Amino acid sequence: MEQFVQWGIDFMVGVSDNVSSMDGRIAFVIGAVSWFLVEQAIRRLAGITRITILLGFLGALGYGIWQILPMIQQAAPAGG
Secondary structure: OHHHHHHHHHHHHHHHHHOOOOHHHHHHHHHHHHHHHHHHHHHHHHHHHHHHHHHHHHHHHOOOOOOOHHHHOOOOOOOO
């Protein structure tokens, strides 16, 4: 993952260095496209993180219920 992020940073630096010598309109279009690509990458990473957090929460909830269930079953019923 770290190598992918570093590759993305290096790519964006290379693009920005090459765009500085181009016509302003072309540079604007390349900047808009690169911004769109960066935004999409961030959205996908956020989606993956969201799913990971949800799965971790559900796993912890299941484990917690599994640990508490024997205590609940052993407790004497109140008022009887």
